[in-house]
Amino acid sequence: MRAGAFGLEAASVDGQDVRAVHAAASKLVARARSGAGPAFLLCNTIATTASRRDINREYYRSKAEEQTWKTDRDPIANFKKWLLAQQIADAAALDRMQAELESEMQKAVDFAIAAPTGSGEVNEDVYA
């Protein structure tokens, strides 16, 4: 990797595997903390939700590619499968966690909608 040319410790990981990312990052962070210098970590991933909806879909990225990443390579779903396979968590506990998180997010959205619109400060540092 190019970063290696500068003498940086360079690593590449599957960005869909949270355990792999964490292991690689922990190593590099510990190394940086010890004073050994900077590092470069390449995480191969995908943003499954495109930024824009009005683009030419097929030219940009096929629906099939997007679907494969969503169904087979979703980092959360895959980690869940791993937890279940290792018997670290049971399905009921994970479902409960999912419900708690959904309710927390719903509360956050409700809270945001009900919050007052920005005061005078909102226009500070805005030039356009």
Place this chain on the structure above:
Amino acid sequence: MPGLAHLYIGEEAVAVGVCEALDRSDYITSTHRGMDIVWRKAPPRSNVRRTAGQESRVLQGQGWIHAHCRPGDRQSGRECNRLRQRWHRYRRGIFRQAIRQRRVAVCFFGEGALGQGVLYEEMNLAQLFKLPVIYVCENNLYTEYTHYTERPRRYF
């Protein structure tokens, strides 16, 4: 709120995996898809409120992702072009603080940034001064609308 939405869906493992390796006092600079990263530092409530452009302690409610910024929590966001100058200054400040306080700074960016000279300049200096910086490249395959295979060879 109308406009573009640069979501982080699909990339969650990167932010979680990296941020879990950090202490709360470490520093982070994020991309425009920094929702997951910023959520490690600030509660969903204030982030959604900020995203909706409502009054919020997170960047005074300036709204949406160009404002993922909460200096008090040592997390900065990437801004649009017109704010880039300020952004570079800000990042420099963050790295300086990290060194002074013996903290690690993690810099998240997309693979599109690999086409920018300033990144190599910075990595070169970081290595020269042995800075505690981790450059995390999130290769999400597309630089805007260009697939990474259409970029120069040995891109990474």
